[in-house]
Amino acid sequence: MIQAEYYNIFVKIIDQLAVLDFLPPVWKFILASVIAALVFFHVIAIFALVAIWVERKVAGHIQDRLGPMETGWHGVLQTLADAIKLLIKEDIIAGGIDRRLFVLAPVIVFMTALAVFVVFPVGENFIVSDLNIGILYIVAISTLVVPGIIMAGWSSNNKWSLFGAMRSAAQIVSYEVPVGLAIVCAVMAAGSLSMQTIVESQAGGFWNWFIFSKFPFGFIAFFIYFVASLAEINRTPFDLPEAESEIVAGYMTEYSGMRWSFFFLAEYGNMLAVGAIATTLFLGGWQTPISLLSFIPGPVWFTAKTMFLVFVHIWLRWTLPRLRVDQLMYMCWKVLTPFAFVSIFGIGLWMTF
Amino acid sequence: MQSVNQYFLNIYIAIKSVLIGMSITFRHLFTKSVTVQYPRERLPIPGTSRNLLLNKIEDCIGCDQCVRVCPVNCITMDTIKVFPEDDLGLASDGSKKRLWLPRFDIDMAKCCYCGLCTYPCPTECLIMTDEYEYATYERNDLVFKFTDLDPIQIAELKEKDHIRSMEKEKKKLETAKQAAAKPGKNGGKSGEGT
Amino acid sequence: MPEIKTDDVYIELGKHPKAGFATDDMILQMGPQHPSTHGVLRIECVTDGEIIKKATCHIGYLHRCFEKHAENVMWQGVIPFTDRMDYLASMGQNFSYVITVEKLMGIEVPERAEYMRVITAELQRIASHLMAYGTYGMDIGAFTPFLWAFREREYVLDLFEKLCGARLLYNYMWIGGVSHDVYDGFAEECMSFLDTFERVVFEEFNPILTYNKIFIERTANVGILSPELAIDYGITGPCLRGSGVDWDLRRDDPYSIYDRFDFEVITGKGEMGTVGDCWDRFMVRVLEMIESVKIIRQALQQMPEGPIMNEKIKKVIRVPAGRVYGRTEAPRGELGYYLISDGKGRGPNRLKARSPCFSNLSVLEEISRGCMLADLIAIIGSLDIVLGCVDR
Numbered sequence A: 001m002i003q004a005e006y007y008n009i010f011v012k013i014i015d016q017l018a019v020l021d022f023l024p025p026v027w028k029f030i031l032a033s034v035i036a037a038l039v040f041f042h043v044i045a046i047f048a049l050v051a052i053w054v055e056r057k058v059a060g061h062i063q064d065r066l067g068p069m070e071t072g073w074h075g076v077l078q079t080l081a082d083a084i085k086l087l088i089k090e091d092i093i094a095g096g097i098d099r100r101l102f103v104l105a106p107v108i109v110f111m112t113a114l115a116v117f118v119v120f121p122v123g124e125n126f127i128v129s130d131l132n133i134g135i136l137y138i139v140a141i142s143t144l145v146v147p148g149i150i151m152a153g154w155s156s157n158n159k160w161s162l163f164g165a166m167r168s169a170a171q172i173v174s175y176e177v178p179v180g181l182a183i184v185c186a187v188m189a190a191g192s193l194s195m196q197t198i199v200e201s202q203a204g205g206f207w208n209w210f211i212f213s214k215f216p217f218g219f220i221a222f223f224i225y226f227v228a229s230l231a232e233i234n235r236t237p238f239d240l241p242e243a244e245s246e247i248v249a250g251y252m253t254e255y256s257g258m259r260w261s262f263f264f265l266a267e268y269g270n271m272l273a274v275g276a277i278a279t280t281l282f283l284g285g286w287q288t289p290i291s292l293l294s295f296i297p298g299p300v301w302f303t304a305k306t307m308f309l310v311f312v313h314i315w316l317r318w319t320l321p322r323l324r325v326d327q328l329m330y331m332c333w334k335v336l337t338p339f340a341f342v343s344i345f346g347i348g349l350w351m352t353f
Numbered sequence B: 001m002q003s004v005n006q007y008f009l010n011i012y013i014a015i016k017s018v019l020i021g022m023s024i025t026f027r028h029l030f031t032k033s034v035t036v037q038y039p040r041e042r043l044p045i046p047g048t049s050r051n052l053l054l055n056k057i058e059d060c061i062g063c064d065q066c067v068r069v070c071p072v073n074c075i076t077m078d079t080i081k082v083f084p085e086d087d088l089g090l091a092s093d094g095s096k097k098r099l100w101l102p103r104f105d106i107d108m109a110k111c112c113y114c115g116l117c118t119y120p121c122p123t124e125c126l127i128m129t130d131e132y133e134y135a136t137y138e139r140n141d142l143v144f145k146f147t148d149l150d151p152i153q154i155a156e157l158k159e160k161d162h163i164r165s166m167e168k169e170k171k172k173l174e175t176a177k178q179a180a181a182k183p184g185k186n187g188g189k190s191g192e193g194t
Numbered sequence C: 001m002p003e004i005k006t007d008d009v010y011i012e013l014g015k016h017p018k019a020g021f022a023t024d025d026m027i028l029q030m031g032p033q034h035p036s037t038h039g040v041l042r043i044e045c046v047t048d049g050e051i052i053k054k055a056t057c058h059i060g061y062l063h064r065c066f067e068k069h070a071e072n073v074m075w076q077g078v079i080p081f082t083d084r085m086d087y088l089a090s091m092g093q094n095f096s097y098v099i100t101v102e103k104l105m106g107i108e109v110p111e112r113a114e115y116m117r118v119i120t121a122e123l124q125r126i127a128s129h130l131m132a133y134g135t136y137g138m139d140i141g142a143f144t145p146f147l148w149a150f151r152e153r154e155y156v157l158d159l160f161e162k163l164c165g166a167r168l169l170y171n172y173m174w175i176g177g178v179s180h181d182v183y184d185g186f187a188e189e190c191m192s193f194l195d196t197f198e199r200v201v202f203e204e205f206n207p208i209l210t211y212n213k214i215f216i217e218r219t220a221n222v223g224i225l226s227p228e229l230a231i232d233y234g235i236t237g238p239c240l241r242g243s244g245v246d247w248d249l250r251r252d253d254p255y256s257i258y259d260r261f262d263f264e265v266i267t268g269k270g271e272m273g274t275v276g277d278c279w280d281r282f283m284v285r286v287l288e289m290i291e292s293v294k295i296i297r298q299a300l301q302q303m304p305e306g307p308i309m310n311e312k313i314k315k316v317i318r319v320p321a322g323r324v325y326g327r328t329e330a331p332r333g334e335l336g337y338y339l340i341s342d343g344k345g346r347g348p349n350r351l352k353a354r355s356p357c358f359s360n361l362s363v364l365e366e367i368s369r370g371c372m373l374a375d376l377i378a379i380i381g382s383l384d385i386v387l388g389c390v391d392r
């Protein structure tokens, strides 16, 4: 069970540490897992700190404002200050709510956001767990967020929350379809479900990335994945579950302080996750665009590409209005899904001939 | 066929309008912000601006015009007529001051900054300044007191005024008595009655 | 109001009646603290999932007894209160009131003051419609146009601040004239603002929001207000014109000096959907801003020299006995004041305001039936109500 076929960087490191030789292998594995979880928790937390700052700055400048300016250089410490404020805030649990579900919901939502990070190939030898069904694992785990959200909405005993939760559940479940189909395109092109293999099959310059190499089908698939993933993580223009002008704050209405910040962290964690998935599947992961630049290490490329996609998320958010529920479903079932089938078909033909 | 065309046209228009929007917002990323970092930078306040009220009390002749015109009744004024021995001098426009002003309060918490009180003022002593930062912790601190008399003076004046009014009353009584006495017989009663 | 049944809504939506589980209606209290009711409006929605079966407005959360107050202050003291009725379009409110009082007094206003009134009222219309533009964008979910609109509005407010000292509640138009003459350079500043503003509308506002496909999808064919219904409910202003009714008091019952200017009355044409939908109402406002720009340009060019106050006006205003109704085209529609004076008092004996927002809001229940929750927000936004004006 422990001498897995997959490659786990944390297990490897722990294995090589002579100090820990006295531990039985099971313990080593558990230790490695705990460390991995902690590392990714901090990755998400730090990313969220940075991304929130970037988002606010970008929003500010797009709107001809400055954004945060007071704490630190151009307000870099603003999110930290906000985080501290959120942590020390009174934990309000309103009367008449289902306490257990209410407390559990943010944990589940955040856990799913965290669990996805296990299979990201950040660099050539840098992956927590190179599962041979990596991408399937992502699809499976990311859907687990739905129960969390429904729990949050139901337990809040608030009609707006319920509205938000229902919208969110419907949205996530239906957008799984185009997301899944778009992922299938990449999987077909690579011939593997393992994230590392998918990246490796895109080696050798940017024209070998799936977005370009199978043009236009790869591009369509990337586009569909990008749009559908926006919907899956409830970002504008698909932010209906938390549409503040319609349903106040959706399923987060009753949450405050710590618990709310978990939802918030999960949101940014998801942003990072879908950026990373899109990078892995279509933008060649940690591969360099041209061999000339191969002296730059893989993780840097991976991060840069992911950050670019995150920036596009932010940019879109401050540009577009919000769709309505029926239009959202129209887009999912009548636009994205058919096109995803077309691109699957196209890539199928491409791979056969 | 029509609807198929419409379908693709819709997708095309949607993508196009999103890209147009994105290009506009992208341009704005690099345009200059219009933010003014308030406590550190301040916009110049035009001379006409209407903020904190100020009464140059030396010039106020206590004519009551401002009190009457104020739509929210936020000016409270007490006046005491000058005594023959006092000379309050002239207001800046040359009109004689005939009233002591033991109290001239403006409740800025109530004031709606309409500026109506400043226009009828004959000596132009009630003006709106450009001071706009006067937040306080206590609501009572927003009642601005403009009188230049100290409490002892006010007490004295009030005392004096009281005595004067008593004397007046007395005099009135006396004159009334005399007036009543002249016709004779039963006039005394009516004098007491007044 | 006829009761609407669930089945009707299902049939309307093309679903089979009585299909599936037995469901119950949910009563949703939208407001008074809700992000997009534009103030303290409470709407009691009977909903079936996302579908609104009935939306009843409950108003009065911002009632400040304006009409009663007015009976106890002097004639000029009412003006600051009118400011606070529709606080986004104070100039328009002042204008209507002073015109009514002047009508009762039968006095003339100096030419220059008339021009100043028109210029400020039209600038205010721009500011007010900018607010409508921005908040409507926010209701639909686009935050950026909101702040861009605020940026432009701020320039108008700067002009006003320099002109009369206040940014929001001006008390600028007085009985018999205006309170301040223009400062040096007002015309130039105003002109340069108008030039950039026109460019901004066509280059930024329209592409980012008005012609955005998502925005069109959200607003076209939503909340259709037919011309007949609009007239029945006494809708005025951009909402009426959005339904294709060509009616504008500035042209059809000219007050002040509006007959001297050349401008178009914008009506909804149903470009993106049906005549009278939310998009039309929105577009009427956007184009009206451009018409206001035209009016201001003409007024600035024609403005004569002269006094700004009628000399006959005393500090204590005496108004002869009588009753009068005066009306103007405020940014949100026909704003009228009905005044009764007994000729003795310092102020009006009775004042009644006919506010456009109140009538415009009344149609909400009618046009929001059977729409979705998100559409309800879009409809409220497109009616462009100000609760200060509704509740008074």
Ligand code: SF4
Pocket (backbone or CB within 6 Å): B053, B069, B070, B071, B072, B073, B074, B075, B106, B110, B111, B112, B113, B114, B115, B116, B117, B118
């Ligand atoms: S500014 Fe207006 S409200 Fe304030 S004191 Fe003067 S008259 Fe009264």
Ligand code: SF4
Pocket (backbone or CB within 6 Å): B055, B059, B060, B061, B062, B063, B064, B065, B066, B067, B120, B121, B122, B123, B124, B125, B126
């Ligand atoms: S109007 Fe002027 S002079 Fe008269 S009481 Fe008021 S402040 Fe004094």
